[in-house]
Amino acid sequence: MLNSYSSADKALLAVDCIIFGFDNQGLKILLIKRDFEPEKGKWSLIGGFLKRDEVLDNAATRILNTYTGLNDIYMEQLYAYSEIDRDPVERTISVSYYALINIENHNAELIKNYHAQWFSITDAPNLIFDHNEMVEHAIRRLRYRTSIKPIGFELLPEKFTMRQLLELYEAILSKELDKRNFISKINSLEILNKLDEKDMGSSRKGSYLYTFNKEKYEEKLLNDFVLNL
Amino acid sequence: MLNSYSSADKALLAVDCIIFGFDNQGLKILLIKRDFEPEKGKWSLIGGFLKRDEVLDNAATRILNTYTGLNDIYMEQLYAYSEIDRDPVERTISVSYYALINIENHNAELIKNYHAQWFSITDAPNLIFDHNEMVEHAIRRLRYRTSIKPIGFELLPEKFTMRQLLELYEAILSKELDKRNFISKINSLEILNKLDEKDMGSSRKGSYLYTFNKEKYEEKLLNDFVLNL
DNA sequence: ATTTATTAATGTAGATTTTACACTTAAAAC
DNA sequence: GTTTTAAGTGTAAAATCTACATTAATAAAT
Numbered sequence: 313m314l315n316s317y318s319s320a321d322k323a324l325l326a327v328d329c330i331i332f333g334f335d336n337q338g339l340k341i342l343l344i345k346r347d348f349e350p351e352k353g354k355w356s357l358i359g360g361f362l363k364r365d366e367v368l369d370n371a372a373t374r375i376l377n378t379y380t381g382l383n384d385i386y387m388e389q390l391y392a393y394s395e396i397d398r399d400p401v402e403r404t405i406s407v408s409y410y411a412l413i414n415i416e417n418h419n420a421e422l423i424k425n426y427h428a429q430w431f432s433i434t435d436a437p438n439l440i441f442d443h444n445e446m447v448e449h450a451i452r453r454l455r456y457r458t459s460i461k462p463i464g465f466e467l468l469p470e471k472f473t474m475r476q477l478l479e480l481y482e483a484i485l486s487k488e489l490d491k492r493n494f495i496s497k498i499n500s501l502e503i504l505n506k507l508d509e510k511d512m513g514s515s516r517k518g519s520y521l522y523t524f525n526k527e528k529y530e531e532k533l534l535n536d537f538v539l540n541l
Numbered sequence: 542m543l544n545s546y547s548s549a550d551k552a553l554l555a556v557d558c559i560i561f562g563f564d565n566q567g568l569k570i571l572l573i574k575r576d577f578e579p580e581k582g583k584w585s586l587i588g589g590f591l592k593r594d595e596v597l598d599n600a601a602t603r604i605l606n607t608y609t610g611l612n613d614i615y616m617e618q619l620y621a622y623s624e625i626d627r628d629p630v631e632r633t634i635s636v637s638y639y640a641l642i643n644i645e646n647h648n649a650e651l652i653k654n655y656h657a658q659w660f661s662i663t664d665a666p667n668l669i670f671d672h673n674e675m676v677e678h679a680i681r682r683l684r685y686r687t688s689i690k691p692i693g694f695e696l697l698p699e700k701f702t703m704r705q706l707l708e709l710y711e712a713i714l715s716k717e718l719d720k721r722n723f724i725s726k727i728n729s730l731e732i733l734n735k736l737d738e739k740d741m742g743s744s745r746k747g748s749y750l751y752t753f754n755k756e757k758y759e760e761k762l763l764n765d766f767v768l769n770l
Numbered sequence: 771a772t773t774t775a776t777t778a779a780t781g782t783a784g785a786t787t788t789t790a791c792a793c794t795t796a797a798a799a800c
Numbered sequence: 801g802t803t804t805t806a807a808g809t810g811t812a813a814a815a816t817c818t819a820c821a822t823t824a825a826t827a828a829a830t
Contacts, residue, residue, distance in 0.1 A: 316631050320590035322551035325634060361549035364632065368623040379591065392621045392636045394597040402545050405554060407621045407633075475778085492780070493818070515777035516826040540817080553790040704807085721809070722789070744806040769788080 323372040326399070326406040327371040328359035328443065329387070330450035331380070333415030336476075338405060338432050339483040340415065341447060343439070344379065345427040350400055351440040355446040357447070358428065359406070372409035379426055381419030386466065389409045390450055398442050406442075410450040412466035433483075450463060451484075458484055459539055462503060473511050474498075489541055497541065503529045555628070555635040556600040557588035557672065558616070559679035560609070562644030565695040565705075567661050567713040568678060569644065572668070573608065574656040579629055580669040586676070587657065588635070601638035608655055610648030615695070616640045617686075620678055627671050635671075639679040641695035662712075679711075687713055688768055691732060693753060700750040702740050703727075710770060717769055726770065732758045 331342040346356040360375045360396065362368060371385045390408040390482055398404065415430065423429070431437065433451065457463065463484065478494050498504065505525050510518035560571040575585040589604045591597060601616045620636040627633065644659065651657070660666065664682060667673065686692065692713065693706055707723050727733065734754050739747035 317553060317590065317633075321593040322553055323591070323593075324546060324549050324551055325554075329770050361546065361711075362552070362623070364550040364552075365625060367625060368634070389620060391618060392597060394591070394636075396594060396596060398739060404546075405591075405597070407623075473778090490819075491778095492820085495779085496781095497817095510778095510824090516775075516828080517778050517824070518826070519778055592785095702807090717792075720807095721791085724808085725810095726788095741797090744796090745798045745804070746807050749809055 324399075324402055324404040325362035325368075326359055326404050327362060327375055328357040328406050328408045328446055329372055329375050330357060330408060330447055330452065331376065332410065332411040332412050332450075332467065333418075333430060334480050334483065335415045336479075338434065339480075340430040341431055341436060342418075342423070342428055343431055344429075346440060347427065355437045356439045356440045357408075357443045359425075362407075368407050368409075369467070372411075376411055379422060379428055381477050382413060382415065382417065384412050385413055385438070388453070390453060392444070393442050393446065395442065406446075407432060408446045408450065410453065412454075412463065414467060414469060416469055446536070454484055458541070460536060461533065462501065462524075462529060462539070465526070465529075471507065471511075471523055473507070473514070473519040473521060473541065475514065475519060477522070485541065494541065497539065501539070502531065503532060545649050553628075553631055553633040553682055554591035555588055555633050556591060556597060556604055557586040557618070557630075557635050558601055558604050558635045559586060559637060559639040559676055560605065560678075561639065561683065561696065562647075562659060563709050563712065564644045565708075567663065568666060568709075569659040569661055571609070572652045572660055572665065573654070574658075575669060576656065583669045584666045586637075587655075587668045591636075596637075599635050601640075604752060605640055606718065608651060608657055609642065610651050611646065614640050614642055615724075617682070617683055619675070622671050622675065624671065631633060635675075637675045637679065639682065641683075641692065643696060643698060645698055656712075656730055683713055687770070689765065690728065690762065691753075691758060694755070694758070700736065700738070700752055702743070702748040702750060704743065706751070714770065723770065726768065730761065730766070730768070732761060 333340045333342065342358065343355045344358050346352055346354055347438055358375055358379045360371065364372045368389065369387065373385065376385055376387065377383055387409045390410055392405055392407045394405045396403065398406070439447065458481060464480060467480055468476055474495055477490060477498065478491060501523050504522045507520045507521045507523065511521050512518040555712045562569045562571065571587065572584045573587050575581055575583055587604055591600045591602065597618065598616065598625055602614065605614055605616065606612055616638045619639055621634055621636045623634045625632065627635070660758065687710065693709060696709055703724055706727065707720060709720060711718055732754050733751045736750045738750045739749065740750050742749040
């Protein structure tokens with residue numbers, strides 16, 4: 313029984329994660345100040361190496377957990393990057409993943425210890441290696457995702473206002489949306505629960521809070537819907 | 542200067558290619574009878590290992606060229622598969638690519654020598670490892686691609702009839718399309734040239750032949766269009 | 771208590787796009 | 801010249817999308 317493909321070349325496999333979060337200042341990504349050579353001290357995506365007994369999806373969730381303390385976050389594989397010298401130390405193929413997290417939920421302590429920091433996607437610093445490219449790629453994918461799945465579950469607090477949801481979509485799509493049309497399109501999906509409660513933080517009148525109705529959402533997903541905003 | 546990330550585990554990298562072709566019998570994929578262990582004699586995607594000095598895109602085009610003789614074919618990366626024992630011999634991460642080729646253009650000689658064969662996607666044999674999953678994934682991606690880019694350039698002969706184009710789309714989407722609506726949607730894209738020539742093969746009346754107008758097509762791509770069939 | 775200021779909430783008409791659908795035409799075969 | 805076969809063609813109704821402005825609720829200021 314064969315136990316190696318002896319002539320073939322091996323390489324390191326890395327996983328790099330684009331972690332999106334949202335707050336009232338817009339769409340953000342989590343970056344880390346790299347604490348080892350090469351490029352020590354420069355900003356980077358969070359990442360790590362794939363282990364012998366680990367699949368890529370697990371490496372991605374492990375890395376996310378290490379830096380944020382979060383578990384059970386849905387991550388999606390993006391793309392494999394393989395330029396020969398993308399990492400100057402050793403041939404490394406990196407598979408990128410992205411995640412959407414609620415910016416309020418992560419473990420701030422951990423982030424601080426790792427010198428990680430949230431940056432608005434509009435003014436993030438330059439990143440090492442091909443990480444800038446990965447981020448652009450992830451933003452494109454996220455935009456596409458808005459057209460086939462609702463986003464919000466992950467990026468907003470449990471209770472949110474229509475304005476917050478609108479602003480989230482505006483941040484992701486980086487264009488202005490018509491408020492009335494947006495609300496009626498979202499309502500037509502029938503995946504929100506309107507609460508009796510109001511958020512009084514943003515206006516005299518106060519605005520109703522909503523939650524996502526996960527059951528109806530899952531139901532909708534079966535007949536893959538399209539959302540044209 | 543650091544020259545290795547010594548603690549990290551290496552793995553083999555494979556590239557597997559889903560090669561789509563189209564003829565009057567429908568959408569097909571090119572498969573090969575594997576001629577080495579393990580799973581020798583079973584059907585498989587065409588694939589190979591990534592070399593030390595090679596990027597993934599190049600490995601994919603090299604593999605395509607080896608088995609079909611074709612050059613300059615656009616290929617798109619699909620996904621990285623990493624289950625621990627997906628290849629029982631050694632830990633191998635496989636990155637899949639798909640290509641669309643004109644089934645008439647490949648080198649039939651080469652295909653024969655490699656014991657490769659075209660199979661209709663509706664009755665392809667069971668494949669080794671996780672290759673069935675890769676094929677399903679590629680078909681989904683191809684369907685998506687039809688909604689954002691015209692297909693046909695690659696899969697049809699240079700001159701083709703509206704019927705052929707319609708049947709190509711029906712095969713990809715695996716649903717019936719209304720002939721009149723299809724034609725008017727395609728025409729509204731303004732990317733076809735209607736020739737004076739007719740194809741007399743399929744009817745008494747004969748049907749006009751068309752070619753793709755590559756320039757207009759490229760032009761359209763800049764303002765990313767959507768095609769709802 | 772009244773006024774003022776601020777954001778939330780709401781509906782529609784016109785334009786555009788999508789859908790469903792059936793008859794005529796051209797040419798070859800007989 | 802009659803028959804056969806697939807090609808070619810248009811429209812009306814339905815659905816969706818877009819643009820757009822007023823009223824409502826409340827707290828703050830007076």
